[in-house]
Amino acid sequence: MVMKVRIVLLVVLAAMLGSCSAVRITDAWKSADVGTIREGKTLVVNVSDRLQVRTISEDRVTKDFQKHGVDAEQSYLVFPDLQLSKKMKTKQIERFKKQIVQKGFDNVVITRVVDFEKMRNHVPGYTTANYYNVYNRFGYYWGTNAFVVHHPGYNTVSKTYTLETVVYNLTLPEDKQLISVTTSEITDPGSISSVSEDFAQKLVATILGLKK
Numbered sequence: 001m002v003m004k005v006r007i008v009l010l011v012v013l014a015a016m017l018g019s020c021s022a023v024r025i026t027d028a029w030k031s032a033d034v035g036t037i038r039e040g041k042t043l044v045v046n047v048s049d050r051l052q053v054r055t056i057s058e059d060r061v062t063k064d065f066q067k068h069g070v071d072a073e074q075s076y077l078v079f080p081d082l083q084l085s086k087k088m089k090t091k092q093i094e095r096f097k098k099q100i101v102q103k104g105f106d107n108v109v110i111t112r113v114v115d116f117e118k119m120r121n122h123v124p125g126y127t128t129a130n131y132y133n134v135y136n137r138f139g140y141y142w143g144t145n146a147f148v149v150h151h152p153g154y155n156t157v158s159k160t161y162t163l164e165t166v167v168y169n170l171t172l173p174e175d176k177q178l179i180s181v182t183t184s185e186i187t188d189p190g191s192i193s194s195v196s197e198d199f200a201q202k203l204v205a206t207i208l209g210l211k212k
Contacts, residue, residue, distance in 0.1 A: 022190065023198045026162075027183040028206050034179045036169050037207065038070055040106025045075040047112035049083075056192055057111065060200035068208055078103055097170065106171050109207075115162035125153035161186045165203055180207050
């Protein structure tokens with residue numbers, strides 16, 4: 001029985017350790033021209049109505065691109081007044097595209113939240129007992145109660161955000177400008193600062209085809 005309890009605890013611990021990372025890349029597509037992101041200048045955009053989220057995310061992704069030799073810059077520094085969370089009309093999109101090119105950028109990396117899911121989970125309770133210290137000597141078994149502890153079950157709520165990152169090379173022909181699409185999931189992100197670093201590393205590694 002003691003061995004079974006230990007095995008259960010080890011399985012639970014392994015599951016907890018395996019789920020420590022909140023960021024997971026779920027899908028990725030790249031065209032044959034994806035390597036051109038290393039050429040010219042790249043604008044990093046995070047579509048969010050929260051300035052803190054946009055700033056931290058763009059800083060981390062830009063820094064990671066730069067670390068791997070990509071000439072990148074944050075959009076909030078270039079277009080500080082741009083309200084990216086609002087839906088743009090066709091003319092506004094074309095105007096924004098022209099402004100990007102006029103600012104000297106060849107590529108643009110755009111990340112936005114495309115889905116949000118909230119799930120309730122139940123963690124079942126379990127019982128542990130310290131049999132050895134109670135029954136270790138013959139004779140103690142009679143008239144002695146085992147040290148049994150009941151651990152009640154509890155409910156948890158997990159939040160999962162699905163993000164989509166698209167990369168365009170604006171110097172290529174119109175029908176070939178899309179060079180990468182990456183879908184990722186962030187579960188229970190907690191601190192925006194810590195999760196942004198993990199997200200940036202995995203995103204940039206995926207886009208650039210780096211070994212993880």
